Amino acid sequence: CETFALDTKASSTQQAMGTRSLGLARHLFGGISRSRQQHLSHSVASCAHNNNKNNYYSPRRHGRMNQFAFQSTTSSTHDNDNDNGGTTSVFEEAVGDFMSSAGRFGFSDFEALLTTGADDRSLILETGSNKYHIKPQPIQASDIFRGSCTGNPPTERGYNSAKELYEKIVKKVDMKDEAALDLSLADVFAEQRSRLAEYLQLPKGSSVIICPSGSDAEYIPIAIAKALRPDAIITSGVSQLNEIGAGSAPASLGQTFSTHAPFLGRIDDMKVLTGYENIDGLFVDARTKEGDVIDAAKKLEEFTEQAIQNGKYPIVHGVFGGKTGVRDVDMPPSLEKGQKSLGVVDACQGRFSLDELHKWLAQDSIVLFTSSKFYQAPPFCGAVILPPSITSQLSSSNHNEVPISMLGNKGLGAFVTDKELPECLESWKPHLKQRATRNIGLALRWEAGLAGMEALASVLDQERTAAIDTWAASVINMIKKESKHLDAWCLHRSIISIRIAKTKNNNGGGWLNMEEARELYRWMSMNVSDYVPDADPDEKIALSKIAYIGQPVNVSESHAIVRIALGVDSLLAYLTDAEACLEEDNLTVRKLAAISKHFETLKQSRI
Numbered sequence: 374c375e376t377f378a379l380d381t382k383a384s385s386t387q388q389a390m391g392t393r394s395l396g397l398a399r400h401l402f403g404g405i406s407r408s409r410q411q412h413l414s415h416s417v418a419s420c421a422h423n424n425n426k427n428n429y430y431s432p433r434r435h436g437r438m439n440q441f442a443f444q445s446t447t448s449s450t451h452d453n454d455n456d457n458g459g460t461t462s463v464f465e466e467a468v469g470d471f472m473s474s475a476g477r478f479g480f481s482d483f484e485a486l487l488t489t490g491a492d493d494r495s496l497i498l499e500t501g502s503n504k505y506h507i508k509p510q511p512i513q514a515s516d517i518f519r520g521s522c523t524g525n526p527p528t529e530r531g532y533n534s535a536k537e538l539y540e541k542i543v544k545k546v547d548m549k550d551e552a553a554l555d556l557s558l559a560d561v562f563a564e565q566r567s568r569l570a571e572y573l574q575l576p577k578g579s580s581v582i583i584c585p586s587g588s589d590a591e592y593i594p595i596a597i598a599k600a601l602r603p604d605a606i607i608t609s610g611v612s613q614l615n616e617i618g619a620g621s622a623p624a625s626l627g628q629t630f631s632t633h634a635p636f637l638g639r640i641d642d643m644k645v646l647t648g649y650e651n652i653d654g655l656f657v658d659a660r661t662k663e664g665d666v667i668d669a670a671k672k673l674e675e676f677t678e679q680a681i682q683n684g685k686y687p688i689v690h691g692v693f694g695g696k697t698g699v700r701d702v703d704m705p706p707s708l709e710k711g712q713k714s715l716g717v718v719d720a721c722q723g724r725f726s727l728d729e730l731h732k733w734l735a736q737d738s739i740v741l742f743t744s745s746k747f748y749q750a751p752p753f754c755g756a757v758i759l760p761p762s763i764t765s766q767l768s769s770s771n772h773n774e775v776p777i778s779m780l781g782n783k784g785l786g787a788f789v790t791d792k793e794l795p796e797c798l799e800s801w802k803p804h805l806k807q808r809a810t811r812n813i814g815l816a817l818r819w820e821a822g823l824a825g826m827e828a829l830a831s832v833l834d835q836e837r838t839a840a841i842d843t844w845a846a847s848v849i850n851m852i853k854k855e856s857k858h859l860d861a862w863c864l865h866r867s868i869i870s871i872r873i874a875k876t877k878n879n880n881g882g883g884w885l886n887m888e889e890a891r892e893l894y895r896w897m898s899m900n901v902s903d904y905v906p907d908a909d910p911d912e913k914i915a916l917s918k919i920a921y922i923g924q925p926v927n928v929s930e931s932h933a934i935v936r937i938a939l940g941v942d943s944l945l946a947y948l949t950d951a952e953a954c955l956e957e958d959n960l961t962v963r964k965l966a967a968i969s970k971h972f973e974t975l976k977q978s979r980i
């Protein structure tokens with residue numbers, strides 16, 4: 374998704390907020406020295422419009438900040454300043470960068486902390502939001518949100534739950550006692566893993582690993598494969614290329630996928646994780662160039678057989694709901710309980726039933742999950758769910774060889790610490806324990822996601838499915854009424870993919886391409902009514918409404934689509950008051966149609 378800069382400078386108030394957030398970063402993580410804080414504060418104050426390709430603000434990109442850039446080192450800390458006798462870890466620097474970027478736009482310390490311990494997708498840009506036009510705070514009550522398939526602002530429920538945890542950590546734990554803080558956070562993650570297991574009704578003996586996102590979750594099955602088969606030559610088979618997360622494919626090969634890593638900050642020169650070298654694989658596209666879904670089952674079955682014949686260890690992926698909600702026909706099992714291959718189910722959208730989840734675990738598949746899609750936690754928070762058979766082997770000293778080379782601070786240690794791991798990976802923990810490295814931001818995001826999950830817990834799968842089906846049918850009828858401008862291109866569960874017509878006012882004929890759909894996606898998150906003087910009164914109302922939708926997906930050579938997706942908050946709203954919920958959908962559809970009709974006018978306005 375492209376980002377769009379505003380020609381603004383941080384106000385004096387915003388500068389102060391950025392400096393204040395740095396103060397909290399030092400309080401929580403220690404070691405950020407006075408001269409570093411002063412330099413970061415100066416960078417915030419002097420930051421002007423940035424129009425580079427990444428289009429984000431980072432203190433490291435300004436002036437003397439380069440001296441603090443990541444250096445190749447085997448230690449998790451290095452000396453930057455000696456004026457207070459302290460040292461600064463790479464993670465502390467990364468936290469400071471993210472918090473100052475958020476703080477300068479007036480976000481509270483808590484809201485700034487929500488963006489930390491993540492990658493570039495959570496970084497607050499020159500627009501005052503992240504690359505998905507999302508802020509680390511709930512949307513206005515008058516705004517509409519239907520973008521859970523992409524990324525979410527925190528819901529009111531999630532925000533309040535995460536804020537309660539924040540207050541508990543910041544106010545009730547002695548920040549000078551690092552051991553106490555580590556223990557407190559480890560307890561938080563343990564409780565969150567337990568609550569997730571309870572919500573998903575995981576079989577006895579299953580385990581949960583917490584991680585920053587569904588993309589970096591891909592690194593964990595690779596390390597597990599090495600633990601189960603230390604001699605394995607790993608190869609990775611991935612389906613639905615272009616409709617899984619953009620980072621999933623490179624991560625499945627052990628490669629980096631972002632300009633930032635949670636515990637390292639910027640990683641421009643880091644292309645492959647240490648210990649993850651020389652992994653090859655097969656990628657199967659999601660669709661043909663005409664937009665037809667490709668059944669990857671046969672290709673991945675052949676890939677698995679060939680890999681085993683060639684003495685390799687295949688990690689085989691199935692996708693249960695990509696960007697448009699498409700589900701692979703078959704979810705791959707782990708052969709011989711993971712001794713011959715690993716089956717990985719990408720269920721990161723979270724749009725599955727408990728019966729489906731339990732079926733995957735019964736065939737020994739590892740499941741990748743997030744609470745930051747359907748369950749509407751802020752971006753991002755992931756989990757890796759291990760079936761009992763894999764958990765048992767990892768727990769056993771007879772079968773467990775610790776993949777030490779993969780666990781360093783430029784390997785898996787760039788993404789997880791010992792605190793996020795379950796008991797079955799006790800032998801990994803000493804290798805992932807780093808001084809002053811604690812992902813409080815991730816714990817807060819997971820708290821927000823769990824609040825949504827637990828609010829829905831009393832609603833049975835059958836009731837959810839019925840509600841989603843009736844909601845989708847109603848919204849598709851709305852789209853059909855706007856058939857001159859919109860087409861309900863496909864529907865998969867709670868994700869409706871829509872292509873947008875090029876009308877006479879928009880060069881006539883065909884559908885919006887990816888570049889044009891990105892413009893529409895941006896305008897949907899804005900009040901654009903003043904830029905269309907010839908819109909009629911009804912169109913003005915729709916164009917004034919701020920409606921967050923799912924970002925565009927390039928599904929064929931002829932067109933891209935945008936998405937309307939139900940999330941946990943909107944599903945609960947629909948179950949409570951279907952009429953009010955559908956009125957929001959109606960306004961969203963009408964705005965899409967109005968933008969289609971007046972696309973050229975909006976484009977010429979250069980907003």
